Amino acid sequence: MKKTLMCPVCSKKAILTTNIFESFYICPNCNWKSTNTDTLDISYKSNSSAPLSNLFPHKFIIDGILCLSMESFIQSLRVDNKEMQQAICSNYSGMMAYKLRLGLNDWRKEGYIYWNGKRIKRNSKDYTKLITKAYDCLFEQNIVFREILRSKKDYYLIHSMGCDNIDETLLTEEEYRFQLNRLKEKF
Numbered sequence: 033m034k035k036t037l038m039c040p041v042c043s044k045k046a047i048l049t050t051n052i053f054e055s056f057y058i059c060p061n062c063n064w065k066s067t068n069t070d071t072l073d074i075s076y077k078s079n080s081s082a083p084l085s086n087l088f089p090h091k092f093i094i095d096g097i098l099c100l101s102m103e104s105f106i107q108s109l110r111v112d113n114k115e116m117q118q119a120i121c122s123n124y125s126g127m128m129a130y131k132l133r134l135g136l137n138d139w140r141k142e143g144y145i146y147w148n149g150k151r152i153k154r155n156s157k158d159y160t161k162l163i164t165k166a167y168d169c170l171f172e173q174n175i176v177f178r179e180i181l182r183s184k185k186d187y188y189l190i191h192s193m194g195c196d197n198i199d200e201t202l203l204t205e206e207e208y209r210f211q212l213n214r215l216k217e218k219f
């Protein structure tokens with residue numbers, strides 16, 4: 033768990049606190065705690081939140097390409113070869129795509145990713161648009177994902193496993209939460 037994350041209530045910094053029983057986040061500004069029952073920390077390892085994880089096998093199609101999960105799509109962005117990219121999206125589930133990543137191109141060196149023959153800067157509006165489009169496809173096409181998100185619409189979503197550094201990850205904690213909260217607004 034990282035030391036701080038953005039408080040889902042007031043957007044100030046919440047701080048990791050550890051006692052002998054557990055670790056949790058607390059916001060000094062508004063007193064929000066990650067252990068509150070209206071907070072959901074999204075993790076593939078948790079039974080209650082796994083179906084909202086990018087690793088969960090919710091299928092969707094983007095630009096004609098079947099993706100077995102959001103993680104399959106995101107990891108495939110490392111690959112410039114269209115055929116191989118498509119094979120990763122369509123054949124490797126989230127956890128497998130995640131495990132493949134170290135054998136794929138390290139996008140961090142140049143800061144570019146690839147989609148469908150296009151080279152896109154990681155840190156750009158075009159990248160945000162592409163990720164937004166993928167989450168829209170998932171939301172519109174996959175009733176299971178959509179209904180589970182609906183069932184959690186009154187929860188504060190956090191992702192304590194998430195990375196904050198845009199130069200290190202293809203989806204920061206903030207980007208991830210932004211997408212889920214944006215979709216929740218549609219209900």
Ligand SMILES: [Zn+2]
Pocket residue numbers: 039040041042043044059060061062063064
């Ligand atoms: Zn707060």
